[in-house]
Amino acid sequence: MERVIVCVKPVPDPKVWDRLRMDPVTKTLIREGIPSVVNPLDKHALEAALEIKDTYGAEVVLLSMAPPDARPVLREALSMGADRAVLLSDKAFAGSDTLATALILAEAIRRIGPFDLICCGNYTLDGSTAQVPSQVAEFLGIPNIMHVAYMGLEQDKRLVITQKIEQGYVKIAAAPPLLLSFTKEANKPRFISFLEILAAEKREISTWTNADLNLDESLLGLGGSPTKMADMLLREKGRQGLRLEGSPEEIAHQLANKIGQLGFI
């Protein structure tokens, strides 16, 4: 393969989610003081790309739309073994919903040049819409396979994909170019080796603004996003008591049924 592009998003570190707060006016996350990490599923997407690179050779390019302070997160992803990174950073991009984000990413991908694969995480931990990968594929006019649980590359460059569906798994053979969104089942992301940390210091992170993409600004950012946050409600976390009566066996049955009804088993 010639080139694999991996979409990477910095998200608030899940280890400090208990410190996360929402802005009651803008209805957005207050990210100040919250460290960012590579979206965990994006690491599985990157691992898949790096496995292709290690086995068959390919240039692995990271692509991220984020504020300029996201560079350390991209440096971390470069240290896993990617060759270079493109950071899309412009005030015009701020507040973009999934559609506007996908439009920006798709244009950046066109500008990066020919590719065989685009690898994404199935969803990001902060938004969790899982819409962006499909929308990017749609803008680029290429197939998208979501919920990838396994990816293998055949000799003829066809990919054998195992897709997770509600009832089980589907095996799909597909030829590049295509976009894949990975689940955590797909692989175990590698640890970052110290030698790669040193090597990644020489790898380039290019910053592109809309001057590089030349997109119609009315389609970008908060103004260009059809999604509007109507309201935001805090979920009550109170406990509900439930009294079960009967013999120990009856109570055990009632308890098991209740747990089943609530969808825990």
Place this chain on the structure above:
Amino acid sequence: MDFKLGEREELLRKSTREFAESEITPRIEAMEETGEFPLDLLKPMAKLGITGLIAPPEYEGVGLGYLARTIVLEELSRVCAAVPMGMQVHHMAIACLNDFGTEEQKKKYIPPLSRGETMGCVAVTEPSGGSDVLGMQATAELKGDKYILNGRKCWITNSHTSDYWIVIARTGEGPKGLSAFIVDKDAPGAKPGRKEHKFGLRGANTGEVVMDNCEIPKGNLLGQEGGGLGVALKTVSESGRTGMAAVALGILQACYEEAAKYASERVLYGKPIAALQAISFYVAEIYTQLDICRLLCYRASWMKDQNMRFDTESAIAKSYTCEAAAQCAKKAIEIHGANGIALEYKVQRLLRDAMVTISAGGTGEIGKVVVGRAALTPFMKKG
């Protein structure tokens, strides 16, 4: 003055933390039960770069410095101090070979240590004690093209897991009568002796190294004959003390995390015990000690990286941090109340591990001797 760590150091910390939490945590229980070092971790640690961390790239190492090493050891120790204990002594062997070895010795011995194919150790301490280096009794006698070594080293970390030992033995009288040797564990007359059963750092292998008419080639002399004291002092002072300090620093970090977490979760009188001023003061004391020790440890390692003399600073970092780790582990246990002495809780292991660091790699008192000398020298009258 810049106290901010760079992007490289932050990534080293993150990478090591992820590795330690994922790969070392599942092995802690077995280490505690068996007292064995998890040798199966050597290859993954080599892949990450831990085993060859300070070895030069020409000998298949990563070529990082001592500040990087301190951060890596600290992060490993935050999860389990026994593993970095083994690693820091492994690094001592590499440093010793790199500082005093011939090109031929470096090419032969450092690459397998970097690749994690074996572990290394430095054997100075004898049954008579480790602090009294000049009192050592192990001997080495040149006979033809071989040295014949006799004696017993004890309390040697990695004694049974190493393929090569760097042994200091007596070749003459006085301070210039000590020499350093590379001893292959399979050399005739060489064998590991008894294994120690310690109450802390359970997973770090500690034991005896026995040489009974042990024959090694003349070419296994490390450095000059008579230069053994310099080899021992430089290695213990530089890589030994900074390594031990880093291990204790990781224990301190764990003390802080365990204490703060428990204080925030444990509810008494209708609110978390962290709301009680007495408990918050305990946590504040641990946090302050952690901050002091981190600065001491990082400064000493940084000085080594700047090629500055730092024997006083490494002694301060080692003796202060190891003592602080033990004191803070005790406080963390007290915050846990009765739970603190239950084996299910991590804090009791932290105290056991911290206690072992105090005497290892130069006792606290020896550290104070070094510091006292530096503190008093400017005021002492000559003659």
